[in-house]
Amino acid sequence: MILGDLNFTPQEPEYELIAGDYNPYGFGRLRFVDGFADAWTAAGHPDDSIPGAKTIPDACTHFAAGDRDRGMRIDYCFVSSSLLPRLRSAELIQTDISDHYPVVVELQR
Numbered sequence: 001m002i003l004g005d006l007n008f009t010p011q012e013p014e015y016e017l018i019a020g021d022y023n024p025y026g027f028g029r030l031r032f033v034d035g036f037a038d039a040w041t042a043a044g045h046p047d048d049s050i051p052g053a054k055t056i057p058d059a060c061t062h063f064a065a066g067d068r069d070r071g072m073r074i075d076y077c078f079v080s081s082s083l084l085p086r087l088r089s090a091e092l093i094q095t096d097i098s099d100h101y102p103v104v105v106e107l108q109r
Helices: 013-019
Strands: 002-005 021-023 028-030 036-038 075-080 087-092 103-107
Touching: 013 036, 075 103
Parallel strands: none
Antiparallel strands: 002 075, 021 028, 036 075, 087 103
């Protein structure tokens, strides 16, 4: 797993380095067998990594100065291909404690 505040959005090249190349023919991200998948999109949330896509406010993990109109998704949990079949869910915990929302990922034992 790779987790944390990685300070890039799903539309930036750093995302592609971890999650694989985007395939414009409808196959999503093309990952290496030993690569990583974004737990958020793998759990069924909208894929905001598609070129030109916007992150919906409910998926933003960071808000500039607490402004929900200036949110972005920069906090991630990337799971290895070997863990991907055990992924059950990915959710955010909305809190006022920080300017970042924690990403909670559930894996089957």
